[in-house]
Amino acid sequence: MPMDKIRAFIEEQCLIEFDDSFPEDSNLFKEGVMDSYGYVHLCRFLEREFGIHFTEAEMTGNVLVSLTQIRDTVAAKLAQGAQQ
Amino acid sequence: MCGLVGLVGTNQPSGALPDIVAAMLNRIGHRGPDGLGAVVGDDWALGAARLAIIDIADGAQPMSDPSGRFWLAYNGEIYNYRELRAELEALGVVFATHCDTEVLLQAWLTWDAACLPRLNGGFAFALYDRREERLVLARDRFGKRPLFLARHGGGLLFASEMKAFLAVPGFAFEQDPAQLASILATWTPLPDQSGFRGIESLPMAAWLEVRRGAVSRHTYAPLGFATDTAPATEAEAQELIHQRLTESVRLRLRSDVEVGVYLSGGIDSAIVARLTTDLSPRPPATFSVTFDDPSLDESAEQNAVAEALGTRHHALRIDGAAIADACPAAVYHSEIPAFRSAFVPMFLLSKLTREAGIKVILSGEGADEAFLGYDLFKETQVRGRWDSFDEATRSQILARLYPHLDHYGPQEVVALTGLYQQFSTERMPGLFSHELRFQNGRFSARLLKPDGDPFGPITALVQAHPELAAMSPVQRAQWLEYKTLLPGYLLSTQGDRPALAHGVENRCPFLDPGVIDAANASNLRFDDGFDEKRLLRRAFADGLPACVVNKRKFPYRAPDxxxxxxxxxxxxxxxxxxxxxxxxxxxxxxxxxxxxxxxxxxxxxxxxxxxxxxxxxxxxxxxxxxxxxRREGVPGQDIARPALRPTHLVDLRSAA
Missing domain, CATH: 1.20.1270 (Substrate Binding Domain Of Dnak; Chain:A; Domain 2)
Known part of the structure; x- marks a missing residue:
């Protein structure tokens, strides 16, 4: 599953393991595992891996703060792309 | 005079005290290789390791008053000791030496604790009153010189460095996870933290007394930014800064041995070198760290200053291998967990300095806190108003704040915008200015098993200071810098400890009450602070190479x-x-x-x-x-320890 790649990427990038004590809807910024540096890497990874593009508004809003939100956003973008 | 140890109210047998105090002194002998001295009573002892700088012949320590009732062990320098001496002489006090130790002793005997706000210097001292069985421990207002204390054996131990406690029978070190979590989260220990259970650092601007086992704590010279000084124009402000810094350097050149300068390549130490040259009979010796890695190296600016001033310049080239090799010894000396490796080169630089025959140096620490040199102060202003800016203003401000962003793509700008968005309103009460920095700390705190809020101690610290509410956001940021990064890393792990590891005393002309007052009177009054330290740089622009005057803040870093x-x-x-x-x-x-x-x-x-x-x-x-x-070394990494015996011991035990 390509979506598992997002999880693996974040776990590797942020040196975390998603589990009961660190659920997938944790805010990665507030937990202190994500910073501007990691954020740029994450956005590049998603664009490359899924052939999608994020607008500035999407990147600077509160969209990509948790694994759950990232997955939903990517899925929505892929669905949007498939319809076109 | 550079290290002290002692114990009071101890139940150690009095017969063992001379050996215990000698062993404690031996552990910090690097701080004062010019002589160890001790005084021992029935259940107390004081010791001092001396780096002889003023009145080399007569300044032996511990020192007593003529009656033998009061005994003083003192580490550091009181730069205004001549002025204080004149005041005391006018009151009828008679002096036997020309040493600043005696001035401190008499100042305390004359004014008691009211002498503390009068002292301009970096110091820590222990004063024992035999008649009242009262011990006083005190520390300078910025936390320049260290003093640690611990309860042990029914009494109290104290020392300039914790490693002295290794020599006390029965004392065991244990790392304190709660303190470590706070250190990881906020980058440095808080003023009272040591990282070890049961060991307290006496905070800056604090003193305590122990009388027959009862401890009472006091503070003096509270940190504030209000001032009666009011330069009317920018020119007046520059003149004020110039004059106060000149006076501060003049006071810090008081020494019976030669004073050198650490040149970083930045404006602050260049100013110190300029003034030292102007105020000395011959150009000073200067010392710098240089790096193979051009992204860290500042040798071009260091050389430009050295050449312009005609100093006898010494550069120490550091590579990654040298850092890896010296790291364990530097950590042993620093005693505190460190968030970067930049203190290791300073440990090596002090060795070179000492070998060049210099045991006092001046440096630029404190300028960035006083004159708003850090990006943190600008970011605090920007984040506080972020939500009121439109998109064009935001990108304009980011470009001003991060001029190097040109080198990056638009994605970095987007990432920064996203980051500011997340941090435009206060989430941690009283800590708004430091929330971005503390993000890294939140990550570091994951090194420890979760156990409470790692930001609990710093939240409690700001809550204990209601006066912060009346300060501007930038002043609150300064206040936090003066309580955390400056004393907890810059003055200690990267300042006092590596310098004194090789018997070199570091002095900081920017950490002078008069200089800080000039900064408080000028900051953000004639500009918006985005061109950092502009007035300071303008005040000294004529006497320094343009490449240094116009250089943007360049953080001192080493290969990590x-x-x-x-x-x-x-x-x-x-x-x-x-x-x-x-x-x-x-x-x-x-x-x-x-x-x-x-x-x-x-x-x-x-x-x-x-x-x-x-x-x-x-x-x-x-x-x-x-x-x-574990009290084990690191294989292949010997820690050099001079084996010194006390040169004099005063025995006041009743059986003696």
Whole structure:
């Protein structure tokens, strides 16, 4: 599953393991595992891996703060792309 | 005069006290290789390791008053001791020496604790009153000189460096996970923290007294930014800054030995070197660290200043291998977990300085806190108003704040915008200015098994200071810098400890009450602070090379994790082996291993600042465990310790 790649990427990038004590809807910024540096890497990874593009508004809003939100956003973008 | 130790109210047998105090002194003999002295009573002892700088012939310590009732062990310098002496003489006090130690002793006997706000200097001292059985411990207002204390054996131990406690029978070091969590989160210890259970650092601007076992705590010279000084124009402000700094350097050149200057390549130490040259009979010796890595190296600016002033310049070239090699010894001396490696070159530089025959140096610490040199102060202003800016203003401000952003693509700007968006309103009460910085700390705190809020102690600290509410956001940011990074790292791990490891005393002309008052009177009154330290640079523009005057703030850094990844010293086993990590049960060993595996195997460009920082924390915590808890060295890493015996011992025991 390509979506598992997002999880693996974040776990590797942020040196975390998603589990009961660190659920997938944790805010990665507030937990202190994500910073501007990691954020740029994450956005590049998603664009490359899924052939999608994020607008500035999407990147600077509160969209990509948790694994759950990232997955939903990517899925929505892929669905949007498939319809076109 | 550079190190003190002691104990009071102890139940150690009085017959053992001379050996105990000698052994404690021996542990900090590097601070004062010119002579160890001690005085011993029935249940108390004081010792001093002396670095002879003023009145070399008569300044032996501990020193008593003529009656023999009061005994003083004192570390540091009181720069205005001649003025205080004149005041005391006018009151009828008669002096036997020309030493500042005697001035401090008489100042206390004359004014008691009211003498403390009068002292301009970096100092820590212990004063024992035999008749009242009263001990006083005090520390300077900025935390320049260290003083640690611990309850033990029914009484109280104290010393300039904690390693003196290694020499006390029955004393055991234990790392304190709650303090470590706070240190990792806020980057440095808080004023009273040491990282070890039961050991307290006496905070800056504090003193305490112990009378027959009862301890009472006091503070003096509270940190504030209000001032009656009001320069009317920018020109007046520059003149004020120039004049106050000149006076501060003049006071700090009071020494019976030659004074040198540490040149970083930045404007602050260049100003100090300029004034030292102007005020000295011949140009001073200057000392600098240079790096092979051009992204860290500032030798062009260092050389420009040295040439312009005609100093006798000494440069020490540092590579990653030198950092990896000296790191364990530097950590042993610093005693506190460190978030970067930049203190290691300072440990090597002091050795070169001492070998060049210099035992006092001036440096630029304190300028960035006083004159708003850090990006943190600008970011605080920007984040506070972020939500009111439109998009065009935001990108304009980011471009001003980060001029190097030109080198990056639009994605970096987007990432920064996203970051500011997340941090435009206060989430941590009283800590708004530092929330971005503390993000890295939140990550580092994951090194420890979760146990309470790592930001609890710093939240409690700001809550205990209601006066912060009346300060501007930038002043609150300054206040936090004066309580955390400055004393907890810059003045200690990167300042006093590495310098005194080789018997070199560092003095900081920017940490002078008059200079700080001039800064408080000028900051943000004639500009918006975005062109950092503009008035300070303008005030000295005529006497220094343009390349230094016009240079933007360039943080002093050294090769961090890359140095260890390349050199692969054997001691890295301490942070890689499961068995070794299991010896520190408060660590999250899984996270520590994942971190270490990543930072030691990936190219440096893939290692983020917070990972770098967290690795240095891990390494220093593990090394400190080795040196202090297990009392073992690091194989192949001998710590040089001069074997000194007290040159004089005053025996006041009743059986003597």
């Amino acid at each position: 994790v890359a140095a260890f990844a390349a050199a692969r010293p054997d001691y890295l086993d301490l942070v890689q082996s499961e068995t070794e990590l299991a010896g520190l049960p408060f660590l999250d060993a899984g996270f520590a291993r994942r971190l270490t595996a990543k930072v030691l195997s990936r190219p440096a460009a893939e290692i983020s600042p917070k990972e770098n920082q967290t690795f240095l924390f891990l390494l220093s915590i593990v090394l400190l465990h080795r040196f202090f808890v």
